[in-house]
């Protein structure tokens with residue numbers, strides 16, 4: 615071994631030793647710590663563990679009883695790439711919880727008690743690729759622009775939540791989306807869903823468990839699978855008219871009818887007035903012509919072609 619290499623390996627051993635020491639000192643109780651990974655699965659933790667090594671890349675808190683993610687402690691872990699919080703009791707509003715985890719790629723919040731997602735919830739997670747928020751039965755709202763800043767998102771799962779509706783703009787502008795879990799939600803397939811079902815058909819995104827993605831309401835569409843319901847929605851929403859449409863059409867019809875009546879009346883008036891005037895004007899002209907022709911006769915029969923033409927056309 616040449617001296618420089620030996621030097622290097624010595625440093626590596628030293629660093630590794632220090633790392634191991636730091637980790638064994640810092641590893642939270644009930645958790646196991648391997649290099650850059652902290653695993654606290656199934657330890658009935660009630661709170662987010664303290665003393666997590668700051669260089670942790672992978673943090674697994676699955677199957678505990680944690681109800682609150684403290685923003686300050688969490689965001690000290692700025693190298694975090696993988697965070698698994700599935701099967702906990704997180705019900706807090708997560709806005710401003712993930713503010714400096716901009717290396718986070720994988721986030722699992724499934725089997726919790728989330729209630730809503732807004733733009734602020736995940737907007738700072740600009741590297742996020744996998745987001746699992748399925749099995750949150752009280753999750754009833756995902757705001758329109760919730761994932762506007764998560765352009766790397768590839769896998770999104772919102773299965774088995776309290777959602778009844780997803781706005782097309784939530785998913786339409788995710789250029790890297792490959793898989794979207796939608797199954798076993800009580801989807802409300804009203805006309806606002808038409809664009810979404812159309813997008814499902816055309817986007818090329820994969821929908822796991824397609825047999826379990828179906829409409830729950832309205833009653834007429836209960837049990838229809840998505841996106842198969844698209845043709846039905848298309849027919850119901852675009853071809854069938856609503857009462858307001860009929861009222862509108864009726865109003866337009868009435869306007870056309872009224873305008874027609876007024877126009878006909880005006881036209882009639884014009885014709886009458888025109889006839890009245892032309893009859894009077896014609897009589898004057900005849901009188902003029904008679905006068906002219908008599909004067910022409912008197913001036914020696916040099917009748918102009920103009921008068922001849924006029925007489926011919928008049929006859």
Ligand SMILES: *[C@@H]1O[C@H](CO)[C@@H](O)[C@H](O)[C@H]1NC(C)=O
Nearest residue numbers: 646651653654655656672674
């Ligand atoms: C975390 O620990 C649990 C059991 O303690 C184990 O089943 C699981 O595979 C571990 N996860 C990882 C990613 O090491």
Ligand SMILES: *[C@@H]1O[C@H](CO)[C@@H](O)[C@H](O)[C@H]1NC(C)=O
Nearest residue numbers: 658659660678679680681703
């Ligand atoms: C979780 O905590 C609640 C009280 O906060 C307790 O009733 C429940 O038994 C706990 N569950 C587990 C699995 O520890």
Ligand SMILES: *[C@@H]1O[C@H](CO)[C@@H](O)[C@H](O)[C@H]1NC(C)=O
Nearest residue numbers: 703704705726727728729752
């Ligand atoms: C979930 O949160 C709601 C309030 O948002 C609460 O009423 C309910 O008890 C919670 N459920 C669980 C299992 O923690």
Ligand SMILES: *[C@@H]1O[C@H](CO)[C@@H](O)[C@H](O)[C@H]1NC(C)=O
Nearest residue numbers: 716734737738739740741763
């Ligand atoms: C969107 O992500 C970028 C990082 O890519 C970040 O700088 C920016 O603050 C985020 N926007 C908002 C409104 O959070």
Ligand SMILES: *[C@@H]1O[C@H](CO)[C@@H](O)[C@H](O)[C@H]1NC(C)=O
Nearest residue numbers: 778779802803804805806807
């Ligand atoms: C469809 O239902 C969703 C909620 O389920 C609602 O927000 C939306 O306004 C409804 N659209 C129409 C056209 O009724």
Ligand SMILES: *[C@@H]1O[C@H](CO)[C@@H](O)[C@H](O)[C@H]1NC(C)=O
Nearest residue numbers: 797798822823824825826827
């Ligand atoms: C569909 O849902 C049923 C009932 O919830 C479940 O038993 C079945 O495993 C689901 N299918 C898939 C492919 O997940």
